[in-house]
Amino acid sequence: MGRVLAVIIWIITALSVLMFVSKKWWFPAAISEHGPALDRQFLITILVVGISFAAAQIGLGWMVWKYRDTGKAGDRGTYTHGSNRLEVLWTVITAVVFITLAVMGQSVWAQLRLHDAPAGSYTVEVVAQQFQWNFHYPGKDNVFGHTDPKLIDDSALNYVGLDPGDPNAKDDAVTASLVVPVNRPVELRLRSKDVIHSFWVPPLRFKQDLVPGMEIKVHFTPTKVGKYELACAELCGQQHYKMRAFMLVLPDEELNAIRVMSQEQFQARMTELLAKYPTVID
Amino acid sequence: MSDVSHEGVHRHPAPTGFIRKYIFSLDHKVIGIQYILLALAAVLVGMTMSLLMRLKLSWPDHKFALLGTLFKAGAPDGVMNPEFYLSLVTMHGTIMVFFVLTTAPQGGFGNYFLPIQIGAEDMAFPTLNMMSFWVTFIGFVVILAAIFFSGAESTVGPIGGWTGYAPLSALGAIAGPGQGMGMNLWIISIAIFCVGSLLGALNFITTLLNMRTKGMSLMRMPLTCWAWFTTAVLALLSFPVLLGGGILLLLDRLAGTSFFIPGGLYVSGVLSGTNPNFPLHTGGSPILWQHLFWFFGHPEVYIAILPGMGATSHILATFARKPVFGYRAMVFAIFAIGLLGFFVWGHHMFISGMSPYSAIAFSVLTLSIGVPSAVKTFNWIGTLWGARIRFTTAMLFAIGFVSLFVSGGITGLILGQSSLDLAMHDTYIVPAHFHLVMGVASIFGMFAAIYFWFPKMFGRYLDERIGKIHFWVTFVGVYCIFVPMHVMGLVGMPRRYSQFTEYGFLNKLHPLVLFVSISAIITITVQLLFYFNLVWSLFKGAKAPDNAWEATTLEWSTSTPPPHDNFAGVLPTVYHGPYEFAVPGAPNDFVMQTDAEVEVSSNGHNGHH
Numbered sequence: 001m002g003r004v005l006a007v008i009i010w011i012i013t014a015l016s017v018l019m020f021v022s023k024k025w026w027f028p029a030a031i032s033e034h035g036p037a038l039d040r041q042f043l044i045t046i047l048v049v050g051i052s053f054a055a056a057q058i059g060l061g062w063m064v065w066k067y068r069d070t071g072k073a074g075d076r077g078t079y080t081h082g083s084n085r086l087e088v089l090w091t092v093i094t095a096v097v098f099i100t101l102a103v104m105g106q107s108v109w110a111q112l113r114l115h116d117a118p119a120g121s122y123t124v125e126v127v128a129q130q131f132q133w134n135f136h137y138p139g140k141d142n143v144f145g146h147t148d149p150k151l152i153d154d155s156a157l158n159y160v161g162l163d164p165g166d167p168n169a170k171d172d173a174v175t176a177s178l179v180v181p182v183n184r185p186v187e188l189r190l191r192s193k194d195v196i197h198s199f200w201v202p203p204l205r206f207k208q209d210l211v212p213g214m215e216i217k218v219h220f221t222p223t224k225v226g227k228y229e230l231a232c233a234e235l236c237g238q239q240h241y242k243m244r245a246f247m248l249v250l251p252d253e254e255l256n257a258i259r260v261m262s263q264e265q266f267q268a269r270m271t272e273l274l275a276k277y278p279t280v281i282d
Numbered sequence: 283m284s285d286v287s288h289e290g291v292h293r294h295p296a297p298t299g300f301i302r303k304y305i306f307s308l309d310h311k312v313i314g315i316q317y318i319l320l321a322l323a324a325v326l327v328g329m330t331m332s333l334l335m336r337l338k339l340s341w342p343d344h345k346f347a348l349l350g351t352l353f354k355a356g357a358p359d360g361v362m363n364p365e366f367y368l369s370l371v372t373m374h375g376t377i378m379v380f381f382v383l384t385t386a387p388q389g390g391f392g393n394y395f396l397p398i399q400i401g402a403e404d405m406a407f408p409t410l411n412m413m414s415f416w417v418t419f420i421g422f423v424v425i426l427a428a429i430f431f432s433g434a435e436s437t438v439g440p441i442g443g444w445t446g447y448a449p450l451s452a453l454g455a456i457a458g459p460g461q462g463m464g465m466n467l468w469i470i471s472i473a474i475f476c477v478g479s480l481l482g483a484l485n486f487i488t489t490l491l492n493m494r495t496k497g498m499s500l501m502r503m504p505l506t507c508w509a510w511f512t513t514a515v516l517a518l519l520s521f522p523v524l525l526g527g528g529i530l531l532l533l534d535r536l537a538g539t540s541f542f543i544p545g546g547l548y549v550s551g552v553l554s555g556t557n558p559n560f561p562l563h564t565g566g567s568p569i570l571w572q573h574l575f576w577f578f579g580h581p582e583v584y585i586a587i588l589p590g591m592g593a594t595s596h597i598l599a600t601f602a603r604k605p606v607f608g609y610r611a612m613v614f615a616i617f618a619i620g621l622l623g624f625f626v627w628g629h630h631m632f633i634s635g636m637s638p639y640s641a642i643a644f645s646v647l648t649l650s651i652g653v654p655s656a657v658k659t660f661n662w663i664g665t666l667w668g669a670r671i672r673f674t675t676a677m678l679f680a681i682g683f684v685s686l687f688v689s690g691g692i693t694g695l696i697l698g699q700s701s702l703d704l705a706m707h708d709t710y711i712v713p714a715h716f717h718l719v720m721g722v723a724s725i726f727g728m729f730a731a732i733y734f735w736f737p738k739m740f741g742r743y744l745d746e747r748i749g750k751i752h753f754w755v756t757f758v759g760v761y762c763i764f765v766p767m768h769v770m771g772l773v774g775m776p777r778r779y780s781q782f783t784e785y786g787f788l789n790k791l792h793p794l795v796l797f798v799s800i801s802a803i804i805t806i807t808v809q810l811l812f813y814f815n816l817v818w819s820l821f822k823g824a825k826a827p828d829n830a831w832e833a834t835t836l837e838w839s840t841s842t843p844p845p846h847d848n849f850a851g852v853l854p855t856v857y858h859g860p861y862e863f864a865v866p867g868a869p870n871d872f873v874m875q876t877d878a879e880v881e882v883s884s885n886g887h888n889g890h891h
Binding site for chain 1: 701757
């Protein structure tokens with residue numbers, strides 16, 4: 001019985017490790033400046049996790065394999081209540097390893113979250129609602145028009161409550177897809193009209209909740225041109241599973257052309273670009 | 283302290299009528315069994331819901347005729363709609379966390395065995411004990427009511443997940459299906475549950491501190507008692523916060539307050555304050571709910587698993603025929619986990635919009651909690667080192683617990699890092715992690731416990747052949763279900779999606795989703811064997827002697843099943859530590875705690891040689 005259990009534990013361990021090592025199901029290729037650093041941190045972590053996991057399961061299996069009751073009279077187990085030296089040893093080792101990992105794990109976080117977006121970042125307002133994304137661009141003047149929840153009117157397609165009386169709002173565009181430049185810092189100002197949503201683009205290695213009542217500023221730098229799927233990652237209600245949008249990362253010339261366009265031109269050009277770029281899914 | 287007389291404080295005569303004996307019983311043993319029955323009923327509901335969820339995820343458009351008949355609104359023509367799926371997610375989580383993982387380990391086994399293991403005749407407050415069960419039971423009735431009162435909304439309850447994030451949970455029917463009466467009942471049920479757990483926690487703490495028998499010093503207590511005690515302290519300090527949060531949430535919904543609802547919301551085409559269905563709200567904070575919820579929610583994880591850890595230590599030592607390795611370190615580790623458990627709730631909220639600086643503190647504290655967890659694992663493996671293992675079903679489940687605790691717990695090193703959480707948060711690696719560790723490992727602890735203690739409770743062994751089939755399939759099955767979910771998370775698959783049909787990047791995961799569903803169907807089906815075993819063995823199982831497993835602690839020194847006052851009027855005196863197996867020179871390979879004849883050099887006080 002013990003040997004069967006040991007073998008099963010070992011097989012489960014080997015197959016589990018294989019599932020990760022084969023990389024058959026793995027992260028999509030990173031498309032952000034911080035992505036490779038995050039992937040490196042993940043690799044270091046999964047190495048520590050994998051080694052600890054395998055060592056513990058192999059050790060457990062070994063004990064189960066080796067130390068079974070023989071049924072012989074007088075054959076007893078080793079009488080010991082433990083060893084202080086061992087307790088200190090493994091407490092110190094695990095503390096050092098785990099806390100080192102935790103400290104290392106802060107670098108990407110600090111780079112992204114403890115600093116404001118660099119000056120001159122490309123800025124977009126993101127306004128989420130059940131079950132749709134709205135992206136608000138400042139237009140030619142590079143100034144966002146005034147918005148007010150009282151002016152929101154979904155039936156009139158004023159999804160973000162843009163104030164028509166504000167001159168700065170005249171050249172603004174609001175669309176259902178996100179366009180951002182490649183290799184330039186992007187700042188998103190995240191808001192929600194109703195419940196909590198979450199901005200999630202897997203290849204970007206980036207996620208942030210959009211919380212009603214708050215404007216959350218985040219930043220990242222995309223590094224690869226293409227069309228990527230944007231998913232909602234926080235349960236927001238019935239249609240949560242299909243609250244999808246696209247994020248287009250564009251070369252400078254394409255982006256510069258589109259960002260000075262009027263709402264209608266912007267919309268039309270966006271449709272063309274969405275058709276031009278295939279969705280990157282790996 | 284341990285030899286203070288407490289006679290008269292708790293003594294009550296054995297009841298004679300059926301109602302006082304089995305329904306409104308003051309006997310901690312009956313109450314323990316009531317809790318276990320409640321959990322056995324609740325887990326059937328929760329498990330059925332997970333089965334339905336897997337059907338939806340793997341066959342999103344298939345027409346299940348039976349479902350169409352049963353849930354006309356939620357599954358018209360047998361195709362489950364998204365809100366029906368989400369209500370299953372919510373109710374599965376709520377029922378499993380509260381009515382299974384909190385009731386069986388603590389209310390069930392803790393109630394039955396804590397007083398016996400410390401040599402007490404009952405709990406300190408038997409009436410309070412009865413109340414805590416019946417309050418919990420009412421909570422269960424109310425959560426079932428949430429299922430039935432939501433039928434018109436085409437759900438089986440609210441759809442906000444077991445975490446009930448505001449403002450989705452606070453807005454009422456305007457926020458979509460599943461946010462009406464079912465949501466109110468959900469909150470009320472949890473509030474009632476909080477009260478029941480608080481009453482229970484007070485009782486556990488008082489009983490353990492005041493009612494230990496002569497010689498039962500703290501460091502001679504079985505590790506199960508340490509675990510139940512720490513769990514009770516966690517419950518005492520965390521449930522009031524959830525209770526408070528729940529009341530505020532209910533007020534937001536019913537009294538028009540704005541604790542969690544900010545101003546200027548525009549929901550389903552309506553601006554707050556411009557419509558009688560959506561009154562004016564202003565000034566609330568959605569993140570406040572998350573702080574209150576997780577201040578409870580993280581300790582709750584340890585409430586679920588600590589008793590399983592205690593049972594595992596207890597059962598490993600018994601069938602390893604060896605003392606627990608590092609008893610003292612095990613006690614400290616339980617305490618360290620309990621204490622640190624109160625300082626890590628923020629790791630659920632890295633990307634919630636809270637301060638990024640506090641995320642750093644929460645991250646480092648979270649990885650620190652891995653240290654006492656690793657210490658426990660080392661000591662369990664140390665307990666098996668040099669053992670003479672008897673492979674009973676209880677022992678197999680205890681070994682399974684260790685394996686699963688490692689597998690589930692170790693990924694906490696990934697999820698606890700704020701940087702990595704940018705990619706991992708709310709993907710399938712999160713359910714993979716917590717199901718393995720707080721779900722399945724805890725349940726394995728309880729399976730070990732029931733196979734171990736059933737002969738004491740009912741005088742008959744559970745059938746070992748059925749038990750072993752149950753173990754093998756379940757052990758392999760849960761790995762097949764939850765390991766693939768980790769890599770789904772790496773690909774980026776979000777949680778709480780009712781189907782994976784809308785995204786190109788999820789397509790390559792379809793074979794894995796199907797594999798998980800098939801594994802789940804098999805594993806769930808095999809649990810019926812366990813239920814059969816419980817009933818069959820109750821009447822036909824092999825008869826068990828008083829000390830069914832040649833074990834050492836006090837529950838094995840009294841008759842089977844234990845008499846009403848546990849020790850037939852004579853409280854035992856304790857001479858040894860809890861796990862004196864393989865003592866050199868002793869006549870048997872086990873020395874019972876009550877055995878005055880045998881000299882044990884360590885006397886169980888000093889954990890180390």
